[in-house]
Amino acid sequence: MKLAFDKLGGILPAVIQDARSGEILMIGFMNAEAFAATRATGDVTFFSRSRNKLWRKGESSGHTLRVREIRVDCDDDALLVRVDPKGPGVCHEGYRSCFFRRIEPDGSAAIVAERAFDPNAVYGKGSAQ
């Protein structure tokens, strides 16, 4: 099979789901190299758009994401990666999931999750997540 990296300038969205709980942890992007690295190592590896390089999730925090299964959608332009998270959470703000805020009827964003860890203790300033 061939993934449609061309639709978005060389990257694809990859949604990361906790294989056990079904919780959505985050969305990242993969280019062909990140996808190959994810498959070869079994650790979720993204392409960082801000740093313009491969980013093995958890490379500094130790909170890596072990791949259990990769699914591809019907038009080959999106991935669903089901993982075992190695660590209490994926979010640099200290939450289990990056989706810890709900958009309210008035347009504000309300925090609807509990902090899972202290982000200051885990992430050094300016380090990768």
Added chain:
Amino acid sequence: MKLAFDKLGGILPAVIQDARSGEILMIGFMNAEAFAATRATGDVTFFSRSRNKLWRKGESSGHTLRVREIRVDCDDDALLVRVDPKGPGVCHEGYRSCFFRRIEPDGSAAIVAERAFDPNAVYGKGSAQ
């Protein structure tokens, strides 16, 4: 709150999750107008990149997606929409989820779900999904 539509040329990825089962149904993209329409109508509305216009999911099939909750991620550039699906599935190939194929160790894609409906009976040729 302000969504970061600028990071990807005016669109954001939106992952659609069945609010009851937790299953990931699809990933689509929203621009500001699609996001506003989704919030105003309560029906998931995407921006179709191929047709370059708003696309209310299910507008021809009747398989609309009622919004239960919208979450936003930590850097305001991705959405998680938890829905009640009105219909047996979202995929134009007749599956409940567009992620009905698993990528195997040899790189092939194996179908790992059962068809939920007959796509020929639901989708007219060339119609929107």
